[in-house]
Amino acid sequence: MNPIQSLRDSLYKTIVAALEQAKKDNLLEFSTIPDFVIEVPREKEHGDFATNVAMLLARQAKMAPRKIAEIIVAQIPVNQAGFKKVDIAGAGFINFYLDNSWLYGIPALVQTMGNEYGQNQKQNIKVQVEFVSANPTGNLHMGNARGGAIGDSLANILSLAGYDVEREFYINDAGNQIEIFAESLEARYLQLTGHDVMFPENGYAGQDVIDTVKGIISRYGKDLVVLSSQERRQRLVEEALQEKVTYIAKTLQEFGINYDVWFSEKTLHQAGKIDEVIAELERKEFVYEKDGALWFKSTRFGDEKDEVLKRANGLPTYFAADIAYHKDKFERGFDWVINVWGADHHGHIARMKGAIQALGYNPDQLDILLMQLVRLLRSGNVVRMSKRTGTTVSLDELIEEVGQDAARFIFVMRNPDSHLDFDMELAKQQNQDNPVYYVQYAHARICSIFRQAEAAGISLPPVEQINTALLKEQEEMDLLRKIADFPEEINVAARTMAPHRIARYVLDLAGLFHSFYNHHRVINDNQALQGARLLLMSVTCTTIKNALSVLGVSAPEQM
RNA sequence: GCGCCCGUAGCUCAGUGGAUAGAGCACCGGCCUCCGGAGCCGGGAGCGGAGGUUCGAUUCCUCUCGGGCGUACCA
Numbered sequence: 001m002n003p004i005q006s007l008r009d010s011l012y013k014t015i016v017a018a019l020e021q022a023k024k025d026n027l028l029e030f031s032t033i034p035d036f037v038i039e040v041p042r043e044k045e046h047g048d049f050a051t052n053v054a055m056l057l058a059r060q061a062k063m064a065p066r067k068i069a070e071i072i073v074a075q076i077p078v079n080q081a082g083f084k085k086v087d088i089a090g091a092g093f094i095n096f097y098l099d100n101s102w103l104y105g106i107p108a109l110v111q112t113m114g115n116e117y118g119q120n121q122k123q124n125i126k127v128q129v130e131f132v133s134a135n136p137t138g139n140l141h142m143g144n145a146r147g148g149a150i151g152d153s154l155a156n157i158l159s160l161a162g163y164d165v166e167r168e169f170y171i172n173d174a175g176n177q178i179e180i181f182a183e184s185l186e187a188r189y190l191q192l193t194g195h196d197v198m199f200p201e202n203g204y205a206g207q208d209v210i211d212t213v214k215g216i217i218s219r220y221g222k223d224l225v226v227l228s229s230q231e232r233r234q235r236l237v238e239e240a241l242q243e244k245v246t247y248i249a250k251t252l253q254e255f256g257i258n259y260d261v262w263f264s265e266k267t268l269h270q271a272g273k274i275d276e277v278i279a280e281l282e283r284k285e286f287v288y289e290k291d292g293a294l295w296f297k298s299t300r301f302g303d304e305k306d307e308v309l310k311r312a313n314g315l316p317t318y319f320a321a322d323i324a325y326h327k328d329k330f331e332r333g334f335d336w337v338i339n340v341w342g343a344d345h346h347g348h349i350a351r352m353k354g355a356i357q358a359l360g361y362n363p364d365q366l367d368i369l370l371m372q373l374v375r376l377l378r379s380g381n382v383v384r385m386s387k388r389t390g391t392t393v394s395l396d397e398l399i400e401e402v403g404q405d406a407a408r409f410i411f412v413m414r415n416p417d418s419h420l421d422f423d424m425e426l427a428k429q430q431n432q433d434n435p436v437y438y439v440q441y442a443h444a445r446i447c448s449i450f451r452q453a454e455a456a457g458i459s460l461p462p463v464e465q466i467n468t469a470l471l472k473e474q475e476e477m478d479l480l481r482k483i484a485d486f487p488e489e490i491n492v493a494a495r496t497m498a499p500h501r502i503a504r505y506v507l508d509l510a511g512l513f514h515s516f517y518n519h520h521r522v523i524n525d526n527q528a529l530q531g532a533r534l535l536l537m538s539v540t541c542t543t544i545k546n547a548l549s550v551l552g553v554s555a556p557e558q559m
Numbered sequence: 560g561c562g563c564c565c566g567u568a569g570c571u572c573a574g575u576g577g578a579u580a581g582a583g584c585a586c587c588g589g590c591c592u593c594c595g596g597a598g599c600c601g602g603g604a605g606c607g608g609a610g611g612u613u614c615g616a617u618u619c620c621u622c623u624c625g626g627g628c629g630u631a632c633c634a
Contacts, residue, residue: 037575037576037577039577042579042580043578045578050578052576052615058614065614090578092614093578172634175633291632293632304561305630308632309632312632313632315632317631317633317634345634347562347628347629350562370564372565372627372628414572415572415573419565421571433584438583440597441595441598442598444597445597445598449595451594452595453594500573507583508582514599515600517594517595517599518590518599519600523594559597
């Protein structure tokens with residue numbers, strides 16, 4: 001249930017009916033109704049809704065926009081319930097002013113829906129969000145953390161917007177990186193079992209690899225020394241990958257993220273899916289051979305240069321595996337596929353979409369949500385990558401140090417397109433500088449009101465006994481209006497893949513609550529008004545909680 | 560060089576082609592005998608630059624100047 005959308009839909013019908021009536025009466029000439037918008041004006045003085053339809057019709061109707069607006073307005077039954085007045089303003093805007101009856105219905109709606117408030121109608125559209133998909137060869141870093149926060153929040157938003165959502169993690173457990181990983185593991189294993197071997201030049205030099213190998217040695221001792229190198233590497237890499245993937249899953253779970261599907265790249269190799277997809281592209285004549293390698297004609301799809309699918313050594317590239325992976329996604333019947341990628345992968349987008357198109361799928365059904373990189377700050381100084389661990393601060397260290405709530409809120413607060421400076425000190429501060437507490441404090445404060453009320457023997461009356469029309473103060477109306485916005489805000493955030501909108505939203509909502517709180521008392525001598533305000537507090541509390549929940553942030557009752 | 564992203568208030572950032580561009584922080588001044596002062600109220604300044612499309616541009620296009628990131632038979 002989305003009150004704003006309902007109002008807009010009904011206004012849309014009213015306007016279209018007015019246009020058609022005017023045309024029928026030969027007052028207005030046009031062949032097609034333009035693609036007009038019904039927006040919520042920035043300025044309250046401009047009404048509850050406004051439309052630009054008159055301006056857009058000017059050319060077709062060969063008439064001044066204000067004149068057209070007058071004709072349209074004359075056809076609108078302003079006296080009908082819900083309307084206060086309809087105005088023409090500015091260059092030809094038609095402004096609609098509604099009476100407050102719709103707003104007074106909001107609390108009952110929220111109260112009834114409870115945890116479900118924000119949920120839009122189901123649309124039967126399958127969408128997949130793939131995010132983090134970190135290499136299982138190391139720790140999760142700050143970039144993965146941002147991707148996790150954005151991806152998971154977006155998935156929550158899409159779900160509330162009415163989509164059927166699946167969360168997926170793509171495990172890169174095959175290919176070149178894994179070969180190097182295996183070599184690194186083997187070198188460490190042999191070194192730690194007393195052999196003097198060289199560590200590979202591009203190997204994984206991090207302490208975590210050594211720790212992993214130590215763990216393997218504690219389980220299997222020196223048993224692997226006698227194996228052939230190939231067998232030894234295979235055993236080591238299997239053990240290590242299992243450990244790493246388990247660790248990644250556990251860390252992400254502690255970050256509030258639970259996946260529906262963990263997809264292994266290796267299974268694509270084993271099932272021959274990669275050769276299959278290369279063969280398909282060859283059949284469709286998007287592949288050629290040069291210098292012993294097989295190339296995909298990605299320039300045909302606007303890419304800067306063609307890309308190698310299969311190297312001269314006969315091994316497929318990561319790109320080839322990724323094509324097979326995306327083909328698999330589309331074969332699974334998703335209507336919309338979203339990948340959350342770090343900005344360093346942007347060069348991959350054009351060729352991936354090209355490959356999708358080459359395979360006969362619609363590249364518009366694939367969206368890449370690109371997020372800019374994260375810089376970690378401590379006391380205003382950039383923290384450099386550590387050679388020892390391969391990360392600045394790993395996600396589990398981050399959760400340990402600043403907590404899930406602050407970390408998730410800060411990561412998701414910014415537009416993914418913006419660079420993010422993550423300030424450890426700020427994230428840890430439990431004061432006004434830290435936005436997450438501002439919101440949580442609002443929630444805790446409302447809970448406190450209810451505790452106070454209860455102590456005084458006051459409880460929230462049944463909704464049907466409450467007269468919400470007693471809420472007349474500006475702060476009360478502003479709160480109601482903001483609460484009514486939540487489902488539509490979810491819709492817009494889903495459509496534009498912009499989870500940061502929900503963070504802004506809940507900050508605004510908390511601000512409106514604090515303002516109300518400082519101006520008016522909930523518990524007071526006027527029983528009827530007290531009941532209405534208790535209900536207002538209850539639904540404010542619910543909305544804050546639901547919005548925070550979307551972001552993976554808790555709503556504490558006390559702080 | 561070429562490609563993608565970003566240049567908005569002193570700082571960090573919002574801003575689905577609309578009317579007078581908004582928050583937070585910082586700074587100054589107010590507000591608790593009263594439901595949690597982790598709060599509220601008030602106070603200044605800004606769309607990097609130049610063209611173009613449009614009735615209307617912070618938003619779209621071109622050029623330009625800054626910053627970040629790519630530009631592997633790595634992933």
